[in-house]
Amino acid sequence: MIKREIPKNIEAEEAILGAIFINQEAIYTVYEQLNIEDFYRKSHRTIFKAMLDLNAAKQSIDSITLTNYLININKLEEVGGIAFITALPNKVPSTANLNHYISIVKEKSMLRNIINIAEHMESMSYDNEQLDTPEMILDKTEQMISRLTKKMIVTKVDNIQGQTLKAYMDIENIINHKDELLGLETGLYDLDNFLQGLKNSDFMILAARPSMGKTAFALNIASHLSIKKDTPVVFFSLEMSSNQLIHRIFSSRGLIPLFNLKSGNLDDAHTQKLIKVSNKLSQSKLIINDEISNLMSLRSISRKLKRENDIKLIIIDYLQLLEGTRRENRNLEISEISRSLKILAKELDIPIIALSQLSRSVESRQIKKPMLSDLRESGSLEQDADIVMFLYREDYYNPETENKNITDVIVAKNRNGPTGTIPVYFHKEYVRFQDLLKD
Numbered sequence: 001m002i003k004r005e006i007p008k009n010i011e012a013e014e015a016i017l018g019a020i021f022i023n024q025e026a027i028y029t030v031y032e033q034l035n036i037e038d039f040y041r042k043s044h045r046t047i048f049k050a051m052l053d054l055n056a057a058k059q060s061i062d063s064i065t066l067t068n069y070l071i072n073i074n075k076l077e078e079v080g081g082i083a084f085i086t087a088l089p090n091k092v093p094s095t096a097n098l099n100h101y102i103s104i105v106k107e108k109s110m111l112r113n114i115i116n117i118a119e120h121m122e123s124m125s126y127d128n129e130q131l132d133t134p135e136m137i138l139d140k141t142e143q144m145i146s147r148l149t150k151k152m153i154v155t156k157v158d159n160i161q162g163q164t165l166k167a168y169m170d171i172e173n174i175i176n177h178k179d180e181l182l183g184l185e186t187g188l189y190d191l192d193n194f195l196q197g198l199k200n201s202d203f204m205i206l207a208a209r210p211s212m213g214k215t216a217f218a219l220n221i222a223s224h225l226s227i228k229k230d231t232p233v234v235f236f237s238l239e240m241s242s243n244q245l246i247h248r249i250f251s252s253r254g255l256i257p258l259f260n261l262k263s264g265n266l267d268d269a270h271t272q273k274l275i276k277v278s279n280k281l282s283q284s285k286l287i288i289n290d291e292i293s294n295l296m297s298l299r300s301i302s303r304k305l306k307r308e309n310d311i312k313l314i315i316i317d318y319l320q321l322l323e324g325t326r327r328e329n330r331n332l333e334i335s336e337i338s339r340s341l342k343i344l345a346k347e348l349d350i351p352i353i354a355l356s357q358l359s360r361s362v363e364s365r366q367i368k369k370p371m372l373s374d375l376r377e378s379g380s381l382e383q384d385a386d387i388v389m390f391l392y393r394e395d396y397y398n399p400e401t402e403n404k405n406i407t408d409v410i411v412a413k414n415r416n417g418p419t420g421t422i423p424v425y426f427h428k429e430y431v432r433f434q435d436l437l438k439d
Contacts, residue, residue: 006040007112007115008040008041008108009040009105009108010040010044012101012108013044014044014088015092015093015101016030016034016048016102016105017047017051018088018089018091019092019095019098019101020061021061021062021063021088023095026095027055027061029098029099030102031052033099034105034106035109036048036049038106038109039105039109040108040112042078043079043084046070046075046079047066047079047088050066050069051066054066054069063082063086070085110148113148117141117148120141120144121137121141124137125137138296138300139296139299139300142300146347182197182199183195183200183202184197184199184225184312184313184351185198185229186198186221187220187433188422188435189435190435190436191409191422191424194411194417194418194422195411195417198221198313199416201345201349201351201386202345202386203341203342203354203385203387204354204386204387204389205353205356205388205389206218206353206354206355206389207355207356207357207370207374207389208357208358209362209370212393212396213391213393213433214317214318215318216248216432217407218317218353219249220432221313221315222313222315223281223286225313226285226286227280227286230284230285231312231313232285232287232305232309232311232313233286233287233313233314233315234288234289234309234313235286235287235288235289235315235317236289236290236298236315236316236317237289237290237317238318238321239317239318240290240317241290242290245288245290246281247262249277250278251431253280253281254274254276254277255273255430255432256270256273256274256277258429258430261274285309287309287311289301293321293322294323294324295337295340298316299340302314302348303347303348306348311348312350313350313352313353314344314345314351314352314353315352316352316353316355318356318357319337319338319341319355320356324336324337334380334381335380338380338381338383341354356381358370358374368392369390369408370392370410375388385413386414386415386416387411387414387415388411388412389411389412390409390410391407391410392408393407393408393426403423405425405427405428406425406436407423407433408421409424423436424436
């Protein structure tokens, strides 16, 4: 097999270092676009790191200061000695072409990273002792590619000055748009005001006992955003088929009793509503996937949908039906799933809502309202989630209550905001939630 040459451009690397000698301000241009690891030659990485250290110490960068610094850290001979250092300024054809040299070095670095990913993938495939399934290998590869893709866009972690300015500008933007939501609408005005919308990177748990309306609640959010707001949303359903979910959307958006849809008992008015909502749904950006069963598939499909459809929200119904890789212990498996979904929300920079069952301990208490300790099978759900919401219907347990058809949305955890209870109205026949009418 012919050994092919590793992608690199030594001359461009030397030109970049020489340009910093000629104009120390150039180090900021380089630092904004390149990492130390982007330099192929180890000596070049050492020199660039030394230049950054000198600049951070507010010292000038010239052959004398750099040589002295390298002597102090016992690296001078390693990089080629005084002769190499003093020759660097002569390696620059023109400082005006600095950005071109940077782009060459960046491109070669990216190609090397791609080769490393391919070699790592090959190694995992051949190494039988790893016992990795093809799905696990693909998932790990996709994670590496995703990180590499982000690196093409953002190469630097900002310093505290830049971070402070960004935080200040964020607050200024909130002040200037204080009447607007910070995140996506849920379709419920009171809840939106309380949460300030569904915010990017947030991992949210929506939990309740069976028959409280978890799926209906989540589906109301998905259909509102996709139909009313033209927002791409993916709904992963591990319990119900896409056909069943679409029937529910027909009912809630068209105000057609779900029983009538199931029985086929539709009058002309219902039929017209069905045609109208069907047309709107078919033209929406809602994506329903009822075929996945495991975490790795969900992550892979989500990344693909983010790239190709720019999805803005992921909903999972429901978390306990997902299969992780750590099946020897259910608590560890749920912890793995929970942590992975939080990381995915941050990676894709979109909110993720995962529906969850509550433990049966709720039923054995006199007061049935759920608490954080009721989250089923793993305390990591509470730990990983930015927001935990419970649904509670008093009339489910007490048919004689005055609060008929009222569902409490209990925000039990809110990492960046208040906790509290928002009552909403539940039209059971339409599987539809809406704000309570104000007096």
